[in-house]
Amino acid sequence: MSHLDDDALAExxxxxxxxxxxxxxxxxxxxxxxxxxxxxxxxxxxxxxxxPQVWLEGDQSDTAAREEQLxxxxxxxxxxxxxxxxxxxxxxxxxxxxxxxxxxxxxDYRTSGAIRVLAEAANAACEREPIHARNLADAAVAIAxxxxxxxxxxxxxxxxxxxxxxxxxxxxxYLAEYDAALEALAHAEHEFEHFGARSFEFASxxxxxxxxxxxxxxxDEATQQAALSASxxxxxxxxxxxxxxxxxxxxxxxxxxxxxxxxxIFEELLAFAQSRNDAGETARQSYNAGVCWIEVGExxxxxxxxxxxxxxxxxxGLHTEVARTDWKLAIVPRLFGQLAESVSGLRSAKEICEKxxxxxxxxxxxxxxxxxxxxxxxxxxxxxxSADVMRHYRRAGKLRQALTAAAFLRxxxxxGSIRMETVQHVRRFVHALDxxxxxxxxxxxx
Numbered sequence: 001m002s003h004l005d006d007d008a009l010a011e012x013x014x015x016x017x018x019x020x021x022x023x024x025x026x027x028x029x030x031x032x033x034x035x036x037x038x039x040x041x042x043x044x045x046x047x048x049x050x051x052p053q054v055w056l057e058g059d060q061s062d063t064a065a066r067e068e069q070l071x072x073x074x075x076x077x078x079x080x081x082x083x084x085x086x087x088x089x090x091x092x093x094x095x096x097x098x099x100x101x102x103x104x105x106x107x108d109y110r111t112s113g114a115i116r117v118l119a120e121a122a123n124a125a126c127e128r129e130p131i132h133a134r135n136l137a138d139a140a141v142a143i144a145x146x147x148x149x150x151x152x153x154x155x156x157x158x159x160x161x162x163x164x165x166x167x168x169x170x171x172x173x174y175l176a177e178y179d180a181a182l183e184a185l186a187h188a189e190h191e192f193e194h195f196g197a198r199s200f201e202f203a204s205x206x207x208x209x210x211x212x213x214x215x216x217x218x219x220d221e222a223t224q225q226a227a228l229s230a231s232x233x234x235x236x237x238x239x240x241x242x243x244x245x246x247x248x249x250x251x252x253x254x255x256x257x258x259x260x261x262x263x264x265i266f267e268e269l270l271a272f273a274q275s276r277n278d279a280g281e282t283a284r285q286s287y288n289a290g291v292c293w294i295e296v297g298e299x300x301x302x303x304x305x306x307x308x309x310x311x312x313x314x315x316x317g318l319h320t321e322v323a324r325t326d327w328k329l330a331i332v333p334r335l336f337g338q339l340a341e342s343v344s345g346l347r348s349a350k351e352i353c354e355k356x357x358x359x360x361x362x363x364x365x366x367x368x369x370x371x372x373x374x375x376x377x378x379x380x381x382x383x384x385x386s387a388d389v390m391r392h393y394r395r396a397g398k399l400r401q402a403l404t405a406a407a408f409l410r411x412x413x414x415x416g417s418i419r420m421e422t423v424q425h426v427r428r429f430v431h432a433l434d435x436x437x438x439x440x441x442x443x444x445x446x
Contacts, residue, residue, distance in 0.1 A: 080113030162191030
């Protein structure tokens with residue numbers, strides 16, 4: 001049997017016990033995790049959309065009448081959604097046309113459907129066009145705030161406003177406007193809290209907050225929020241989103257230099273990706289785990305995982321990911337004292353990163369190459385490599401403090417005072433600067 005369509009799932013979502021036992025739909029749901037997740041999400045949406053005791057008319061004990069009114073309301077919501085989709089479609093992929101239209105000022109768009117369409121479009125645009133995503137979400141927020149009194153049940157309005165604020169927070173996250181994103185999350189939480197602290201949307205809020213807190217170096221709070229997000233998603237049977245939250249937990253552990261614990265989670269995520277035959281995610285988690293094992297000196301495990309990642313990336317034609325993986329693979333020989341092999345591999349990885357325009361990675365490969373050269377007693381190329389680090393940081397648009405660190409590195413190379421500790425100090429500072437842009441560089445004492 002093929003997957004259940006939205007109409008069938010919507011009907012099951014509105015029946016207290018779901019699909020009738022013994023039905024074909026129930027049999028499919030028992031076997032299909034994808035449809036089960038969609039059903040749970042749809043139930044969560046309708047739970048948030050309306051509380052029957054607030055807005056249903058007539059005898060609440062009449063189950064048939066209650067289900068009929070619920071279905072009528074769901075039908076209305078779907079019709080508004082389809083109408084808004086048709087009207088907004090030309091604007092959703094044209095950022096300039098969307099701003100000119102000023103949809104938030106027009107009565108035709110003051111519907112639940114328009115808010116849902118705008119929120120979904122904002123979510124889809126975050127990675128590709130974060131400014132457009134923010135504009136879409138801002139329009140959804142404005143429309144939700146301007147909904148006419150009595151047009152929808154109170155709980156529906158709360159759900160729509162929470163949805164709009166959540167997508168504004170998500171867009172601001174991609175724009176690195178973290179304080180504003182946390183403020184938007186607070187607005188969303190205020191709207192959603194009526195539905196309980198473990199409602200489906202609270203899991204999404206916790207995930208977004210966990211990512212922001214990680215970027216702002218509030219790692220204890222990030223860990224708590226990621227764990228909360230994973231737990232709620234698991235309650236709803238949404239294992240994919242739960243694993244995404246687990247990935248944030250692993251990232252926090254990596255930032256804390258708890259590499260073995262991070263590797264354990266990354267390998268858990270790897271096993272999950274392999275169980276789903278997800279090639280891209282298999283490569284990504286193999287890479288992540290491999291990098292962790294490099295940090296603790298487990299070269300054999302790192303080599304196996306990184307070679308797995310590389311093989312998949314080559315198959316997928318992801319050239320930048322192949323380059324990143326080659327960089328890490330070139331560090332592995334150093335763990336076994338094979339410095340000449342490490343130097344050769346790092347030189348090759350640096351050249352490829354430069355050809356692909358990967359300035360940030362080229363700078364980091366240069367730092368690793370400097371370390372391998374210093375360990376092997378070859379210092380004649382250190383000065384030129386330190387100049388390369390400065391050049392690549394500029395091309396990558398690094399903050400002024402990163403350029404200050406690179407200048408310190410170049411000066412140490414020019415005077416012959418550069419040491420392994422110097423390179424590692426600069427590397428640690430620049431990595432921390434990505435999460436803490438207010439940091440100031442302090443040179444190592446002589």
